Amino acid sequence: EAGVVQSPRYKIIEKKQPVAFWCNPISGHNTLYWYRQNLGQGPELLIRYENEEAVDDSQLPKDRFSAERLKGVDSTLKIQPAELGDSAVYLCASSSGARNIQYFGAGTRLSVL
Amino acid sequence: GENVEQHPSTLSVQEGDSAVIKCTYSDSASNYFPWYKQELGKGPQLIIDIRSNVGEKKDQRIAVTLNKTAKHFSLHITETQPEDSAVYFCAASIRNNDMRFGAGTRLTVKP
Numbered sequence: 001e002a003g004v005v006q007s008p009r010y011k012i013i014e015k016k017q018p019v020a021f022w023c024n025p026i027s028g029h030n031t032l033y034w035y036r037q038n039l040g041q042g043p044e045l046l047i048r049y050e051n052e053e054a055v056d057d058s059q060l061p062k063d064r065f066s067a068e069r070l071k072g073v074d075s076t077l078k079i080q081p082a083e084l085g086d087s088a089v090y091l092c093a094s095s096s097g098a099r100n101i102q103y104f105g106a107g108t109r110l111s112v113l
Numbered sequence: 114g115e116n117v118e119q120h121p122s123t124l125s126v127q128e129g130d131s132a133v134i135k136c137t138y139s140d141s142a143s144n145y146f147p148w149y150k151q152e153l154g155k156g157p158q159l160i161i162d163i164r165s166n167v168g169e170k171k172d173q174r175i176a177v178t179l180n181k182t183a184k185h186f187s188l189h190i191t192e193t194q195p196e197d198s199a200v201y202f203c204a205a206s207i208r209n210n211d212m213r214f215g216a217g218t219r220l221t222v223k224p
Contacts, residue, residue, distance in 0.1 A: 042202045
């Protein structure tokens with residue numbers, strides 16, 4: 001069974017440019033999460049989806065960040081415009097079932113110059 | 114909201130020794146406490162978890178203990194091996210939704 005797939009693995013952009021990250025969760029997982037992990041820190045939740053509905057986006061900086069999960073499967077996280085402080089690893093996770101264990105992808109490492 | 118503190122930030126042990134990582138949490142409503150291992154260039158991987166109705170759980174060389182009264186939980190790794198070297202994160206959540214992570218512990222196992 002394939003795990004959570006994220007792309008790209010690395011992205012280098014200049015500040016003020018837009019950037020997008022893509023996530024394909026484990027098949028059948030109805031819950032999808034986006035996290036941001038700053039260097040030397042634990043992941044911090046940005047947004048959580050139940051199927052196609054964003055049920056917790058309280059930590060998402062809505063002035064520049066947006067996300068979508070069309071058809072309740074894969075998801076895209078966008079930043080526009082990017083700032084220097086957005087440099088981090090962006091992780092996607094998915095879960096399902098009563099136990100609801102979160103499985104993480106390898107992440108996208110973003111560097112904003 | 115929930116706040117999770119993790120200690121130590123770095124830990125170095127000799128192969129074969131035990132390693133202990135400790136975490137505290139602030140929200141008494143938290144009822145799910147997973148531990149993740151993150152290797153370089155990879156996402157966190159669940160290694161063991163415990164729910165609030167259990168005080169201790171063991172899986173081969175790994176064990177987790179939970180003290181709900183004191184609001185702290187610990188990861189114990191026995192007979193450490195070089196492949197145990199990684200960053201370990203504790204987390205706490207209510208119903209595994211709003212999960213808050215500790216800052217991580219970098220474990221180094223010296224051969």
